[in-house]
Amino acid sequence: MTTFVDRVVLHASAGSGGHGCASIHREKFKPLGGPDGGDGGDGGDVVLVVDPQVTTLLDYHHGPHRHADNGKPGQGSNRDGANGTTLVLPVPDGTVVTTLDGEVLADLVGAGATYVIAQGGRGGLGNAALASTKRKAPGFALLGEPGTARDVVLELKTVADIALVGFPSAGKSSLVGALSAAKPKIADYPFTTLVPNLGVVEAGEVRFTVADVPGLIPGASEGKGLGLEFLRHVERCAALVHVLDCATLDPGRDPLSDLDVIEAELASYGGLQDRPRLVALNKVDVPEARDLADMVRPELEARGLEVVEVSAASREGLRELSFAMARVVARARAEAPAVEVTRTVLRPRPVKGPEFSVTPEGDFFRVLGEKPWRWVRQTDFSNDEAVGYLADRLAKLGVEEELVAKGATPGSTVVIGEGDQAVVFDWEPTVETGAELLHGPRGSDLRLEPEPRRRR
Numbered sequence: 066m067t068t069f070v071d072r073v074v075l076h077a078s079a080g081s082g083g084h085g086c087a088s089i090h091r092e093k094f095k096p097l098g099g100p101d102g103g104d105g106g107d108g109g110d111v112v113l114v115v116d117p118q119v120t121t122l123l124d125y126h127h128g129p130h131r132h133a134d135n136g137k138p139g140q141g142s143n144r145d146g147a148n149g150t151t152l153v154l155p156v157p158d159g160t161v162v163t164t165l166d167g168e169v170l171a172d173l174v175g176a177g178a179t180y181v182i183a184q185g186g187r188g189g190l191g192n193a194a195l196a197s198t199k200r201k202a203p204g205f206a207l208l209g210e211p212g213t214a215r216d217v218v219l220e221l222k223t224v225a226d227i228a229l230v231g232f233p234s235a236g237k238s239s240l241v242g243a244l245s246a247a248k249p250k251i252a253d254y255p256f257t258t259l260v261p262n263l264g265v266v267e268a269g270e271v272r273f274t275v276a277d278v279p280g281l282i283p284g285a286s287e288g289k290g291l292g293l294e295f296l297r298h299v300e301r302c303a304a305l306v307h308v309l310d311c312a313t314l315d316p317g318r319d320p321l322s323d324l325d326v327i328e329a330e331l332a333s334y335g336g337l338q339d340r341p342r343l344v345a346l347n348k349v350d351v352p353e354a355r356d357l358a359d360m361v362r363p364e365l366e367a368r369g370l371e372v373v374e375v376s377a378a379s380r381e382g383l384r385e386l387s388f389a390m391a392r393v394v395a396r397a398r399a400e401a402p403a404v405e406v407t408r409t410v411l412r413p414r415p416v417k418g419p420e421f422s423v424t425p426e427g428d429f430f431r432v433l434g435e436k437p438w439r440w441v442r443q444t445d446f447s448n449d450e451a452v453g454y455l456a457d458r459l460a461k462l463g464v465e466e467e468l469v470a471k472g473a474t475p476g477s478t479v480v481i482g483e484g485d486q487a488v489v490f491d492w493e494p495t496v497e498t499g500a501e502l503l504h505g506p507r508g509s510d511l512r513l514e515p516e517p518r519r520r521r
């Protein structure tokens with residue numbers, strides 16, 4: 066069976082910095098020319114960027130190893146080496162980046178959202194840059210730093226307003242196709258849908274997305290079939306539509322028991338109980354199916370469910386179904402609290418002291434007050450690890466509130482890590498709406514720039 070590609074382990078390695086060059090300027094009649102070895106170029110970063118054209122992680126399933134270019138070495142005559150090109154990896158909207166242990170590093174939502182997975186090594190300084198009054202012509206240059214290499218997990222959770230759930234071959238893909246302009250692949254054997262299809266549906270004033278996801282079978286919540294992969298996609302949807310096959314010839318099945326089986330799977334997966342539900346009794350173009358639909362309808366309605374009889378084949382009931390979906394979506398959108406969250410923009414900058422702790426002992430966060438600036442260099446944390454860590458911590462601990470309570474103001478410096486492992490940020494809380502806590506309109510806001518190189 067084909068695997069369902071929405072979870073990929075990506076091995077990214079950034080480029081190494083080019084070595085600095087040790088060279089002495091040579092010219093006729095000037096035997097003691099100064100040092101003129103150029104710096105090595107920086108290695109290229111590996112960067113994930115949300116590209117709306119990309120809908121699956123399939124490319125990374127086929128090619129999980131990605132390398133950015135190395136920086137070029139410096140040369141004589143003060144020629145600096147070229148920087149390695151940044152390797153940009155396009156990913157679908159809604160890609161979640163985690164460590165192999167499952168720790169969330171970034172949640173990439175919105176076109177252009179960016180996350181640096183692996184940072185290129187800095188180029189080594191050439192002997193020209195290393196010259197000082199004490200050592201006027203150093204006979205050495207610095208090596209480029211190795212680029213970071215990192216394994217991350219990319220996970221795609223489809224973001225849709227409505228998920229169509231149901232047994233394999235219930236007609237989910239057919240319905241998405243019939244309801245929208247999307248054209249999912251359809252074949253009449255189980256597990257046709259290996260990648261969720263997204264369809265855009267318009268009903269009256271409401272425009273919403275419908276996700277068709279792989280068919281569900283008993284035991285799915287324990288990982289049977291495409292179960293868990295499937296359920297991951299449902300998590301973010303505002304509402305569910307049960308697509309019940311009224312024309313199934315499988316003797317062990319009927320629409321009511323199918324519904325119970327699916328509900329049991331959803332319940333054991335958890336977290337989906339509060340989602341509003343609709344029922345679509347499908348395939349009523351088949352006479353026996355219509356009879357069965359008419360028969361089970363009262364029972365479903367008695368359970369408080371809104372029921373629509375439809376046929377993806379004859380298009381009967383589709384308008385009614387899309388308007389019923391639109392009502393549910395509109396209600397869900399209206400009920401969604403207009404959360405105001407504080408977005409954190411992180412930028413490295415020199416440390417201001419004196420320091421005062423804002424968290425209990427042992428925690429990593431400190432806010433620093435006024436004092437002459439000094440650099441705190443990061444070593445053990447790579448920039449992106451630090452960003453991922455901080456973003457996660459901010460979200461989990463509600464540290465934003467704590468920072469405010471402890472007197473932090475916009476522009477206060479926040480330090481993560483200790484001593485020479487510390488990474489320093491400018492803290493710029495801004496009020497934003499929605500789920501923008503972990504990412505700005507451009508995810509690159511969360512990127513840390515390396516400490517600027519001292520060039521002369």
Ligand SMILES: Nc1nc2c(ncn2[C@@H]2O[C@H](COP(=O)(O)OP(=O)(O)OP(=O)(O)O)[C@@H](O)[C@H]2O)c(=O)[nH]1
Nearest residue numbers: 233234235236237238239253256257258280377378
């Ligand atoms: N007669 C009839 N057949 C339908 C209708 N809708 C779907 N089918 C058929 O049912 C079969 C399965 O349809 P799909 O849309 O692939 O079903 P699915 O629910 O997406 O299936 P999975 O992706 O495997 O979970 C196909 O052979 C369709 O042609 C319908 O309204 N009437």
Ligand SMILES: [Mg+2]
Nearest residue numbers: 237238257258
């Ligand atoms: Mg399908």
